[in-house]
Amino acid sequence: MPPRQLNPAERLDWLRLIRSENVGPVTFYQLLRRFGSASAALEKLPELANRGGRRAPLTLFPRAQAERELADLAKVGATLLAWGEPDYPPALAAVDDAPPLLAVRGDPALLGRRAIAVVGARNASANGRRLARDMASELGRNGFVVTSGLARGIDAAAHLGALASGTIAVLAGGVDVVYPPENQELYEAIVEHGAVIAEQPVGKLPRPRDFPRRNRIISGLSLGILVVEAAARSGSLITARFALDQGREVFAVPGSPLDPRCRGANDLIRHGATLTESVDDIIPQLPGGMIEEARTRPAPPVTPSWAPSPPETVGEPRDSARGQIIERLGRTPVAVDELVRQCHVSPAMVVTVLLELELAGRLERHPGNQVSLL
């Protein structure tokens, strides 16, 4: 599918669809593939949710609210990039649950360059911050854009180090919501010299669950992620986990076992991440790791399986098929492929039944194309 710009009506429909209840990115692309357009999908949504077992009618995201969101975006100087548009980050586009729409402030040209994420502890040590800043600068000198999450500590140090060469901050709330507030100045500097992106609506404060979702965008934008200091069970490890699921390289800076802030990074190394003392440990490990390539190589063409047209022709699932699939679902995540193998119905039919269940609010999606009942 060649990159193309959405027209204003399509953009509004995309926004209404992704903001509608129980529609996540994976569902969004499935609906697009199934019905050919966001507008057609919106029409079918209530019926699908109903077939999935939903009692109360599903309310679509109101057109007026979507129009207000677009106006608010314009007010804060942000643009909305749709998946498939020329500026949409190519590495992120290859991810299953890439945001269908990304709000951007700053220079969208940065999104097309090869990027490395640098993430780590908020309560980082002085040494950890120094390492993050120095390595981010060095990555910049080698032609890489540095992505991170604008958090305290390692994230802020990484953005600072790469401010001159190119850095992208991915926010968990709206593209205009600076969190933590102490990073307001850094935020302004990134808007001026780099780029800030977000998938949540303008003005939206981040909820706790938005941070891990944001982390999948940080890793998705990047060829690899570098974890500088990370405690056990920290957000940086979630980003590393996403990176692995997305087929990206994971790098970690080792540290003393006496420092609990290093435990997560050491653990990553123990489980296969590349032990990293300088960018010399990173660059040769990247796909096409040459510096010149990093500067000049165009992104690979992206043609994922859910490219939105033409619409698929899938019959309406029979109740027997639906029953078979639901019977095999439980609270423990199961791979969709496994469901297809076990139920004697077509893959497209399984996808449709899962879609209905999700729209009815009965299904949860997990990394690795797994699903569970709620």
Add this chain to the structure above:
Amino acid sequence: MPPRQLNPAERLDWLRLIRSENVGPVTFYQLLRRFGSASAALEKLPELANRGGRRAPLTLFPRAQAERELADLAKVGATLLAWGEPDYPPALAAVDDAPPLLAVRGDPALLGRRAIAVVGARNASANGRRLARDMASELGRNGFVVTSGLARGIDAAAHLGALASGTIAVLAGGVDVVYPPENQELYEAIVEHGAVIAEQPVGKLPRPRDFPRRNRIISGLSLGILVVEAAARSGSLITARFALDQGREVFAVPGSPLDPRCRGANDLIRHGATLTESVDDIIPQLPGGMIEEARTRPAPPVTPSWAPSPPETVGEPRDSARGQIIERLGRTPVAVDELVRQCHVSPAMVVTVLLELELAGRLERHPGNQVSLL
């Protein structure tokens, strides 16, 4: 070969043979295998050296000097253990260049127990020392003896941590020569509670080249070695290299890239050593890693290929064979196996020619059964 004690005459001959010019451990065992006894080998030594191209006659180590060494050992309260004797450390016995004779002060029973080496930087940080001491104690609690080199820093901390549970110091000079002198008290404590061993003659000050040779004994005694802090190109890395050549596990404690003392340990991890934050990272990796086994399992029977009897019957090499072999030798180390493959003479003949060259002072042996001309 069942363990047996040497009689006093044999012990004296062993000592004379290993102390004779150009006789290293590998040559020692080859001579024993070839001639059946140290006494027979001593008789043949001058002739072999002569055939290897030596001009000046080779002087054997004088009987009187060997007797004096035995008397000196008794004076400092040390005993001399021969390879194959019941107290000889079983893990070390399996190493190609195990010392034929080991001087021991302290409790020789420790030598039969499963051991882990803990080694590292002399200029270790306070944190590094603490880690070494704590992990040595913890290894002791789990039934392991801790071996090290009585150096400043990590070595001393490791010995201290395992003083109560069992520790072995391996010295580079004579078994009575404390180096560095500041560790005199620690030395005395180890003699009292643990064991001190050495392969060099009593009273001999260590030369620089004795330290790497000593390190092969530290790793050879041990199922695995733990490197706590080690700069690039440090002695601890030599010990790790020996450990790998000897088929032992290598463990390393990670540290900040900003601390040059951690660079060597980090590099070991990068090249496959187990990242180690606590003994929980060590014990499961050891052969038969169960704790109870560590306490009770007897050593595996050792029957290396150079078991000293019966004598081999190898003809005297023809000059053509000798010429062929020498032609393929140079200053770059070459594997003995490769020589055997390339020259059309028997392996035993190649070994004999190399033996002659070594006794003539023209050959150097390297790890991995490699040799080069001097």
